[in-house]
Amino acid sequence: MGSRLTVAKREIAGLRAEKTILLAIGIQLFIAAFSSFLVVGLVSMYDPGALDGAEVEVAAAGDAVADLERVAAEVPGASVTPYEDPAAARTAFDRNAADAVAIATREDTGKTSIAVTAPDATVETTVIVVQLRDLLRTYERVERVERADSLSRPPLPLPDSTGSSPYFTFTYTVLIPVLVFLPVFISGSLVVDSITEELDRGTLELLRVAPVTIGEIVDGKALAAVAIAPGQALLWLLLLELNGTPVANVPTVLLLMTALTTLVVGVAAGIAAVAPDRRAAQFLYSVAVLVLFGGATAMAGGPTNAVARLAIDSATPATTLTVIVYAALAAVAYLGVRRFITENGIGE
Amino acid sequence: MIRRASRRLRRVVRRSRRVGRVARWEASRAAGGVDRRTLLAALALLIVAGGVLGAGAATDVVGLDVDRDVYRVGVDPASPYADAVEAEPALTAVPAEEATLGSTADLIVREVRAGGGDGPAGDPAGVLVRAVDTPKGEAAAASFREAVEAHNERLMAAEPNDTAAFPVTVTLRYAARGSALDDGATFGGSGSDAGDVSDGDGGGTDGSGVSDAEGGDSSDSGTTDTSGSTDDGSGGAGNDGDASGDGTAGGNDAATGDGGASDGSSDGGWWPFDGGDGGWWPLGDGDGSSGIAVPSIGGGAFGADTAGSPGSITPPFPFASLVLAFAFLVPMNFLAQAYGSSVLEERTNRRGEPLLVTPLSPTEIVAGKTLPYVAVAAAVTALIALVVGGGPVSVLAVLPIAATFLAATFVGAVFARSFKELTFVTVAVSVLLTSYAFVPAIFTNVTPVALISPLTLVVFDLQGEAISVGEFLFATGPTAIAAVLLFGLGLGVYREEDLFTQKPVTRKFLDALAVRLSAVGESVRESPPTGIAARIPGRIRGLAAVAFLTACTIPFVFVAELLAVAVLFALPVTVSIPVLLVVIAFVEELAKSVHLYAGFERGVLARTDRVALAVGLASGLGFFLAEKATAVVQAVGLTELYVGRAAFGSVAGVSGLSPLVLAGLFFAPLVLHGVTATLSAVGARRDRTKYALALAAATLLHAAYNFGVVSLHG
Structure with a gap:
């Protein structure tokens, strides 16, 4: 055990001397800040309620305009002003007196057709279209209820809408998994670098003369890489906690994350041991990680989803079982790789 | 004249032949590095993944629902709402009798029957929703409402009576205000109503x-x-x-x-x-x-x-084009990684030394090493463009991004001490450049600021929109210039004493900057001038170099300020504007003084106050001139954004002022840049601590000035 710790200590000392681990943490901070920028930006485009007092003024005309006006009273973000005829409504639009034009016409088939004109590409277009959709959907709902007798299965009544922060789901299902898994990839990449560098510089030969086995060297390197991962994740979770986002099941999340780090580190060590040089090793590692994580995320009960459910406190016994399965998988994969390396050596 | 031209031509031919030789060597080595076995292994991995995903998709366990089952809803399995909950991935149903609010459920749904009571007869007349009193409960309730809406849409789609199910048809069109005053006809075309065509302008229209x-x-x-x-x-x-x-x-x-x-x-x-x-x-x-x-x-x-x-109805958002544009960026990361490895491998065990002692110049070596990667980037980009339906514009727009990726990786690989350090640098480069290219493109149709990213051109191209030459140059110019400057920075230390030594990244960076300076002041070591520098009189050569180097930082200052705007955007305006002003002041002050510090540290600039004063003013002047040269920015309307205005200073709203004030406003930045740069220079000539303090003081001064300008313009 002592020799493993020595190797691990040497690895960590190297990282500390270079200080570039700070760069890695900086990158993660940047990603966190940037993704919230993205979400705020996108959400304010899609959820105009997030913008203060966004009210869309619709100039309406046509023979069904009275219905439209009645419905608009129920929709918070839109108001409808009736005009004599389409030309008058359009003039109002052109004079900037209205944000959009809606011409509602009853047709012989019994349907109402609405021709809507929205202003072309400006920042507000998206907001206006979203509000218009709200208005028109409400109108559709009202019309449906009036015709419910002709429907074989009437639509279900909707619950009242509640104000909800649109960032909430994003924080738990995207931001937290990203922040938790970034250190995993970094650790794997570190192991690839560490092993290929020893090979490249020829220092592995020196290590072999020392009284350590090749398995112990791999163990030490893996130990260092796995050890630095949960700390980073914990840092992020604590930061989120400070920021008013409670994270549940932190130990389980960290356990899952450590298991995945072990898995990825094992894969990375295996790749580094067989690949001819760093370029090939890093390339294979990137592809493998993409495949592994892409595949696992797409599966039901993938690690991303498991972390989201744990963090948001919707975990079921099945989620805990998933964590155990991942831990077992990681142990098996790592031991397999280690055995492979002790039998075949590194870079031979 | 002709003889000189032919001599120049011969030299170019000779140089390109040398570059070509290095390129061929690099390509053969790279092909040896990532050998067929590696490629086959990668391919095998991808095929396995594809197979697993395909099988998963077939058996319906695959779905990119990261939010699967995050909210638990207590609902009676017999209720029609159970179907709605079932169909929404984010919701998971808990039988109503087992559900306790707060522990096993976040939401409890109970339907209200028309006749009162919970009898099975009849359709629900309403629904009662009780949620836990937390943000999670609110989010779950919102999600449930969406699930019911989606469920209703599905119910209606299955409805035989189409008129009752979809009583409203909508036609949405976009129009510029004032584009059509001859109306009536404009709105005639509602749906399938054939009659309105005859409302049109004339028979010909029909x-x-x-x-x-x-x-x-x-x-x-x-x-x-x-x-x-x-x-x-x-x-x-x-x-x-x-x-x-x-x-x-x-x-x-x-x-x-x-x-x-x-x-x-x-x-x-x-x-x-x-x-x-x-x-x-x-x-x-x-x-x-x-x-x-x-x-x-x-x-x-x-x-x-x-x-x-x-x-x-879907709001206008170029989602598909964006996803496709992202496809252009993915291979860049792989390419940058391979390139970085190749450059760093030259540096381990002094492997690159034989190449350095050949008659090849460092520029030729680096150009040769880079060429294969540029070629691969071009080929891959062209291939992707072919697949996703982009035109030549897409390829031309992506190439500067590829060049910047390679240039930044080159600098990283020349500075890094080990593979591990290189990994961190490469990841940082990838993340920063990807977000710089990708994020503005999201706002393609919203604001002209999006054009700062070449990727916006790709989105335009994929949408089939015409792109003017000016737009193209505006989008690709800064990126291309940044790539050239980065290569220049790295080339400065592509020499024996820096390549094969282990120095911290920061010290290498200072070396690379100092290489680009010429001596100012007495008793400093001076290397004989070459190239254009030789034609400049010795007295001002050093100062011109300082000013030029400062001017070269402008693209990076620009990028850093935009990133700051983007990151700070999330904060409320009352916080973001002051923080932004300070950050921007700091970025500019750093850009104006870091090479001065490097010059003093490396002995290129004499450590006297007189020299500090001179180089400070030169640096300020260089920055001022370069900043004015980038006034193009305003032509594209960047200043329309409030935050953008704070960042780049506005000339809007000055029309009512007298010429004297205008001249003062025009030259005020010059005075400011000169004063603050001199302040930092005086600190930089002493030591690191003094430099940091002087930089902080200069930043505060600059920020105070910025604040004054912003409040002046309102």
Whole structure:
């Protein structure tokens, strides 16, 4: 055990001397800040309620305009002003007196057709279209209820809408998994670098003369890489906690994350041991990680989803079982790789 | 004259031959590094993944629902709401009798029957929702409401009575204000109402209306016939080109003969697409059948889809184009990684030394080493463009991004001490450049600021939108210049004493900066001038170098400030503006003084106050001139944004001021930059601590000035 710790200590000392681990943490901070920028930006485009007092003024005309006006009273973000005829409504639009034009016409088939004109590409277009959709959907709902007798299965009544922060789901299902898994990839990449560098510089030969086995060297390197991962994740979770986002099941999340780090580190060590040089090793590692994580995320009960459910406190016994399965998988994969390396050596 | 030209030509030929030789060597080595076995292994991995995903998709366990089952809803399994919950991935149903609010459920749903009581008869008349009193409960309730809405849409879609299920049909079109005052006709084209075509401007319109609608039909499964007739009804309303014109139908616009031809081309309504495929978002540039067009989102976004119900309206957002544009960025990361490895491998065990002692210049070596990667980038980009349906513009726009990726990686690889350090640098480069390229592109249709990213051009290109030369240059210019400057920075230390030594990244960085300076002041070591520098008189050579180096930082200052704007955007304005002002001041002060510090540290600049004063003023002048040169920014309307105005200073709203004040306003930045740069220089000539303190003082001074300007302009 002592020799493993020595190797691990040497690895960590190297990282500390270079200080570039700070760069890695900086990158993660940047990603966190940037993704919230993205979400705020996108959400304010899609959820105009997030913008203060966004009210869309619709100039309406046509023979069904009275219905439209009645419905608009129920929709918070839109108001409808009736005009004599389409030309008058359009003039109002052109004079900037209205944000959009809606011409509602009853047709012989019994349907109402609405021709809507929205202003072309400006920042507000998206907001206006979203509000218009709200208005028109409400109108559709009202019309449906009036015709419910002709429907074989009437639509279900909707619950009242509640104000909800649109960032909430994003924080738990995207931001937290990203922040938790970034250190995993970094650790794997570190192991690839560490092993290929020893090979490249020829220092592995020196290590072999020392009284350590090749398995112990791999163990030490893996130990260092796995050890630095949960700390980073914990840092992020604590930061989120400070920021008013409670994270549940932190130990389980960290356990899952450590298991995945072990898995990825094992894969990375295996790749580094067989690949001819760093370029090939890093390339294979990137592809493998993409495949592994892409595949696992797409599966039901993938690690991303498991972390989201744990963090948001919707975990079921099945989620805990998933964590155990991942831990077992990681142990098996790592031991397999280690055995492979002790039998075949590194870079031979 | 001719002789000189021919001599120059011969030199260029000789140089390019040398570069070509290094390039061939690098390519053969790279092919040896990532050998066939590696490629096969990678391919095998991808095939396995594809197979697993395919099998998963077939058995329905695959779905990119990161939010699967995050909210637990207590609902009676017999209730119709259970179906709605079942169909929504984010919700998971808990039987109502087991559900306890707060512990096993976040939400409890109980339906209200018309006749009172919970009898099974009849349809629900209402619904009661109780949620836990936390943000999670609110989010769960919102999610549940969406689930019910989606469920209703599905119910209605299965309904035999179409008129009752979808009583409202919507046609959405976009128009510029004031583009069509001859109305009545504009709105005649509602839906399938054939009558309104005759409302149109004249008989000529009718004919084209019919053929247009057919054209739309054939390419887009009927989704556009409503839009087609809207357009034709309006005739001269100027919206012809976009929604209707695919190949053949496009020709009809010219044949309408309603005198609206000039209209149509001048005010062309929404986005003058050249050859749309009939949908509102003509993403493919053919007729929708060639290449991988993106019809599902393309057609549906118009809102006049087959049902034409209000639920199908989608706000204008170039989602598909963005996803495709992202595909261009993915290979860059792999390429940068391989390139970085190659450069760093030169440096381990002094492997690159033999190459350095050959008659090849460092520039030739680096150019040769880089060329294969640029070629691969070009090839991959062209391939992707071919697959996703981009044109030459896409390829040309992506190449500067690729060059910047490689340049930044080159600098990282020249500075890094080990593979591990290189990994961190590469990841940082990838993340920063990817977000710099990708994020502005998200706002492609919203603000002109998006054009700072070349990727925006790709999105435009994928949408089939015309791009002017000015736009192209604005988008690609800064990125290309940044790539050149980064290569220049790295080349400065591509020499024996720096390549094969282990120095911290920061010290290498200072070395690289100091290389670009010339001596100022007495008793400093001086290397004989070469190139253009030799033609400048010795006295001002050093100062010119200082000013030039400062001017070269402008693209990076620009990028850093934009990133700051983007990151701080999330904060409320009261916080973000002051923080932004300080951050921007700091970035600019650092850009003006870090090379001065490097010069003093490396002994290129004499450590006297007189020299500090001179180089400080030179640096300030260089920055001022470069900043004014980038006033192009304002031509593109960057200053329309409030935050942008704070960042880049505004000349808007000065029309009412006297010439004297205007001149003062114009030259005030010069004074400011000179003063603050001198302040930092005086600190930098002493030691690191003094430099940090002086930099902080300069930053505060600068920030105070910025604050004054912002409040002056309101």
